[in-house]
Amino acid sequence: MKYVDSEQVHKKMGSRLLANNLAKTLFFMATLFGLVVLIVLIYRVLADGLGWINMDFLMNRLSTDPERAGIWGAITGTLWLMLVVAPVTMILGVGTAIYLEEYAAKGRISSFIKTNISNLAGVPSVVFGILGLTVFARALDLGSVVLAGGLTMALLVLPVVVVASQEAIRAVPQFLREASYGMGATKWQTIKNVVLPAALPGILTGVILALSRAIGETAPLVVIGIPALLIPVPDGIFDKFTILPVQIYYWTIDSALVAEYANLAAATIVILLIVLFAMNSIAILIRNKFQKRF
């Protein structure tokens, strides 16, 4: 007795293939959806903001007058913030990665630290803001200055650097370590002279990605407290400051008061996206350039 009637199967095949093609179209449209949004978003931002970008906008200090307002303060603030975030995450992130990969016995402590880091990566940024507010701004009495913001941000992006550095260190072939040990080098000499230089591209890529994450974060700094109007340009890590995303935030909500603020926000977004795009391109360049080394 035949259960599978090939005539029937053949007849139904048409509609099954149709379903397949419909689904394929649907899946393709879904993929396009994200891209269409990306295009609309970028188009909107460019349409609103491009006309406002000029030398004055970049080099002027903040002002309540949209015609005179510039983002020099926010750019400088962003740079100062990075000047804190970069070394702190480098030291903490790379140090942790070296410890986990080279020193820690594969036991409870190292797996505890690892779990911790992956959980840290999932903590909402606004909670880091609360931590920064409580610990750095208040308990250490730094106030809402670059250093407090930078330390908060450094902790926030720490997992990115740790994970990237771990991968980079793991990718350094064992034979290079053996070559160094074979010369009578100590462990630290081997790490310092052989492992870290070889892992450097991967580590740098991670650091750049972490920085680009930090550059785009708003919530923690809003929570730590950045004044709505801060005209002076910060001169050091103990100065109050503002950064590009926070400036975008204030201009966006104030656009209800002064319509041009929306244009200023869009213009600032353009600058921010350019910076991010540049950073990511550098990261990709580094990755490609040094990828096939061994």
Added chain:
Amino acid sequence: MAKSAVQHDNKKLNVREIIQQKKKSRSVNNYTEKLIPKILFGIAAISVFTTIGIVLTLITETIAFFKDVPFIDFFTGTELKPLGENAVFGVLPLLTGTIISTLIAMLVAIPVGLMTAIFLSEYASEKTRKALKPLLEILAGIPTIVYGFFAFTFVTPLLRSFIPGLEPTNILSPGIVMGIMIIPMVASLSEDAMSSVPNAMREGALALGATKLEVTWKVVVPAAISGIIASFVLGISRAIGETMIVTIASGSSKNFTFDVTQSMQTMTAYIVEVTGGEAAAGTTLYYSLYAVAMTLFVFTLIMNLLAQYISRKFREEY
């Protein structure tokens, strides 16, 4: 005879001897060698301290909060009026705000993200995939403040033009935009899970006369389901913790409602609002920040642990 090496060296320079000498003067080196691991351990411990620090800070201040406001009232209160003399602290408005915005976001991110993943993993040619993936990564790299701006200045007005009852600030628009923001995450994690399903399994099904859709839906997706679900859970965690989009586009009304056309506040937006206004230490309002942050932390922690658990526990055994 055995001396030949040494003799030869004496003529010019004797590295072996120099090294021996240096060695004696280098007790410092041994010291570093012992010290370094300790320093590195200390550095690694900072990450642990950070987490512990977050938890401890939250816990102590949360305890202070619950001295002022009973635990039950906080978690069952449908009214939140944090300011003024007769302040009332019920967290339910914030919880519904958070849950509803997350739901909306996932209603966008899950189907679109999964379909994108399916397209990239099962239908797209290698070339198309290589072209599309980086574009999606750009979408993932855009700062959330930009999405907030987009929601507020573009999506809300757009939605209002065909949803008449939609309030100027509402939970729908930021929810949708949050979903868009999460699409790349769901798509790329799900795609990873599906790509790791061995081809042999696809071939097995194709050889039975299955169409690509049937292979995908009945074989690949079930085989990759744990990775796919983990991507959903991580997406949820991300949506719960997202701050700026809702802060900008959902307003700050603390209504206990389920109407998505209305303004609602999420836990994250509450934290921003309260710290942006008054947060004088020692007040109940100040402590309420920590109670809310703690709730938020616990929510996301559970989600992250759940995602880790799912992908570890149900790791495919093919």
Added chain:
Amino acid sequence: MPVVTEKANLNTKTANLNQKAKENKKVVYHTKDLNLWYGEGHALKNINLAINENEVTAIIGPSGCGKSTYIKTLNRMVELVPSVKISGEILYRERNILDKSFKVEDLRTSVGMVFQKPNPFPKSIYENVAYGPKIHGIRDKKILDEIVEKSLRGAAIWDEVKDRLNQNAYGLSGGQQQRLCIARCLAIEPDVILMDEPTSALDPISTLKVEELVQELKEEFSIIIVTHNMQQAARISDKTAFFLNGEVIEFAETDKIFSTPSDKRTEDYITGRFG
């Protein structure tokens, strides 16, 4: 008889053999001047073969000679490799399957395939076997039950698994998994079964079972089996095709191939002088 008229088309050196082979049986697959390229690599060269119904046809040859490529061309699975280009004709039951209008899904419903490494789905044993019937529209639980039992019996594995149909197929041994894959293939009642080194991942006892199974199955199905094990080809097949560098060197009754091969290269290969 159509067979007689068809003979005229054959113009390769295998023509005589094909002719003999067709004296009693119908041709199920007829490959004509088949060429296949992977990008620039010419993997199949002018293949002409006529394969009979209700026989076991073995394909042997050294590694890389194109055995898998050929068998995968028969159900057009080879097209999953994007760079593949094909010319020539493959007539399956007298219709050219390489024709654009020919639906691969239909073809694959009639032509089952068993792979080198057992590849059950990560589902229950039952679901593995019911998968095919289900996608082809059979929903009735009772019919499905019947199909599953019949197929598992057909693949000589029913007794071993009948008490644990709902357990995951990954709990089975390699040999059981392979017979499950055969059962999965039987469940859609194919006309032809293609097997690509189905026993190479199996232990000797499982291999024996599968070999016995193949012998039984040929009563109902036409079987084309790739093997690198010459003893196996000799034991179970009716006809044998010897491939070398993408060409068919010799195609004849298995007895003849292994006793009096007509080509020097076949002899060298069979006696282990290369490969």
Added chain:
Amino acid sequence: MPVVTEKANLNTKTANLNQKAKENKKVVYHTKDLNLWYGEGHALKNINLAINENEVTAIIGPSGCGKSTYIKTLNRMVELVPSVKISGEILYRERNILDKSFKVEDLRTSVGMVFQKPNPFPKSIYENVAYGPKIHGIRDKKILDEIVEKSLRGAAIWDEVKDRLNQNAYGLSGGQQQRLCIARCLAIEPDVILMDEPTSALDPISTLKVEELVQELKEEFSIIIVTHNMQQAARISDKTAFFLNGEVIEFAETDKIFSTPSDKRTEDYITGRFG
């Protein structure tokens, strides 16, 4: 003479051979009852060997017999594998290197190692050679320059690279890389050089160069070389040890091993009957 008093300690079947070997030369490495386990796997079993100064000692044996393990034990590199357990004694210049108080860094400074696959650092040629002296505290640029030249000359590669010392070592051919690794090793003027199949990744011409180099180096250094190439062992070594399953089957003058081996298994291996 201390050699005479030491003889009494030797109690294995290799004792006689060791005795003869030591008549003219000092023993540099003396392995006594060495046993080594990787977790549960017993990789070295009761090794007793005395290796002479200014000789080339070859270690041969089939794959997996423990050659690499043994040679890596001599500079304690084997300890990089966490599961390793060792018992017995290895006297290097009469001090037991397995002793807790013995610093591995000191040992490895005196005992250089060349690996199977050339493993230069991804640095310039100069930096590769200067690496060892630098980590041992030599900073003086002039001394470093001298060391680099001397070592590169010693490794017979100076003429090929002298004009591009600042280029990356990865630009060199495999054979040049391997000689660079030898130069790197010479730069700290070791006492012993361990080589683990140093030519197995090289083409015949590079192999020849390295073999010649080994012959020259033995004037100044003691060399222990693992090889799976019996011709190589015969060509370049003074003594040969034959390992099998973690045991030393035979240890004698190379001429003797290859002409009149005293153990049947040695003979079988050398005549290619297994391995």
Added chain:
Amino acid sequence: GGDTNEGASGNGEKSEELEGSVVIDGSGTVYPFMARMAENYMGEQENVSVEVSRSGTSAGFKKFLAEDGTDFNDASRQIKDEEKASAEDLGIDVQEMKVALDGITIVINKENDWATELTQQEVVDIFLASAGKKKWSDVRPEFPDEEIQTYGPNENHGTYEFMFENILEEQDLPENINLQQDYSTLVDLVSKDKNAIGFFGYGYYDSNKDKLTAVKVDFGSGPVEPSLDTIKEDGDYAPFTRPVFTYLNTNMAKEKPQVLDYAIYTMENAQDVAAETGFAPLSDEDIQASLDALNGLK
């Protein structure tokens, strides 16, 4: 108006180069005034950093009345007795500086063409829970039968308290009033909600006249439109008029010369900046009184 203060700086100490920071928080109403003032000031004193925040009068006082608190607190209401007491406890000497006059402006959506004129009582009733005016038709039968949506600043703000205490006389606000932290949000919400009615300082209406309509309030002698003319102390809009202040921590003024300098600068330029930012200027006497007090701190 950078040049005008040349004349006002008769005290002759202006030319001195100052540095350091001035920290200002408090009223959102006063924020535009103070932000403009700070900007102008920094045009002259390049090295002084003036930062202005706007957490609201009441919230601002909490930050002002603290150790290491802010230097100034802007306020859209007068300091309360509790706040004075707390200042005394902390040893903070507070100098009140009245800087301008403001009128609580009742705003409606541009599309709202019915409620453009309301009596004072109607306004009060709309914002009073006990009056139960839930729909426009409850206010006047000819108004549309649609729900009123009320908006206002939240409890951090002096404007909220002024409305609640002075205009509603401490009676409950309706349940569903939509209270916001940011005035920009309020402007946005009212401008997009046809049935909206909200209240805030005149300045925010003034800079958004294209988006909002101001209700003309009838205080008994005909509808009065709020404007810089009518919100004078004895103007027609007087019942909804209020002075706005900034409060100076005189301890800070003594410690940090730039703080005192800024205070004096503020008073000297208050009239000009007020006019630019939607406030009615003070009389010369009021200004002089504050200046005298400030000069006394030197």
